[in-house]
Amino acid sequence: MARPLSREQFAARLHDLRGRYWDTHPFHLRLHSGGCTPPELRRWVANRWYYQLCLTRKNAAIIANCPLPEVRRAWAGRLAYQDGPDADGTGGLADWLVLAEAVGLDRAEVVDQRHLARGVRFAVDGYLHFCQTRPWTEGVAAALTEMFSPDHMADRVTAWRRHYGWIDPAGYAYFEHRIPVARADSARTLELVLDHCVTADQQRAAVDALAFKCEVLRAVLDAVDYGADR
Template identity: 45%
Template sequence: MATARAAFEARLRAIGDERYHDKHPFHHLLHSGGCSIDQVRAWVINRYYYQSRIPMKDAAFISRVEDPALRRAWRSRIEDHDGTATREGGIARWLRLAEAVGLDRDYVASARGVLPATRFAVDAYVRYVRDEPLLKAVASSLTELFAPKIHAERIAGLLENYAFATPETIAYFRHRLDEAPKDVAFGLGWVLNHAVTAADQDAAAAALTFKTEVLWSQLDALYSAYVAPGNIPPGAWRPGDGIVA
């Protein structure tokens, strides 16, 4: 049994090794200092849409959970992003980053400039977690297993290469290094405990694969619109829009 559990965990981790978006060309460009300020702005605007929908996704998940212990464990994820009456959350920290790169925070929060493909992918993820069985919904969150590495690389790369980057303006990523491990430990343990059949394990692996595709597709759209070939679709952010006067 222990051997089967370890093999299943290794299978999940292999999905991240192959498919996680830290391998996407846009991230290599960003972390190496190769992005222009407008490319960084486009990333901030589009990533905000994803960040803003995470607590909505988690609230939809909790609304379906009958087990109070699971609801209690999951609730902190919403507070990590939304904050509390006494503690700032990840969404507010992301808007601070937006201001640091010269964007108007109200423009970013409005999501008016979000790429259609970003909106499509993120909304699909929210629906997935809302509608699919709980095992698949939890398993889709396990991209968190691979997030600490990309956050550490991003912190180092942004601080080294961009004038806007300070410990205060990129605080979102530093906080995720502290917040994510508890979510990873709980989510992974829950999936390993509940994916007891081969069919369960296949479903969980498929859910994690789906989530990596959600993340990868967002960067594909960003690269196509703002790096190469540079085809910005109608309605999406264009350099010069939403800039603080």
């Protein structure tokens, strides 16, 4: 029987998946280098909306699958962050719609998903299904892409300001709000995974879950890239 990794080895194994994150995808490289046309950038924002919609449901699924009250309480804050604490137009979803308008999209067209690519729908729905049907520890481990995202989002804002001067600066509120939250969330998420995945099988499943989430994000970009300017 395989022996579990030490806490430090396990953390290192999770961090080793950094190279599979979606920032190395050819579309993202173009997106950050100024190589995307306005329609391509709008397509990315419109399709990413579907992923944003999924987040509250996948977080609710993790909570529903978790038998530990202390974990449920800690994870529940993500629901209010994304949906907003009330109907006052704040929260991650509201910020994303401001971004959509900032890049020239009509809010109603984003909300009704008329620009949604088939591949994006399948990839995101697959992620939601994973979190609904797998143990809560695996759903939490899949969220560890948060470890890789804050620096990437900070680079995105810098790159977009440099290369896409036509974007309304008001649209950057999503990233400005999300970056510090993602930094804090990723630290807490890593601690949860390290604390609760203690057997070799649990650790292997956590690594596989994070690898799966990286593939989901790259599949989203495959679909966006394939459909751009078509």
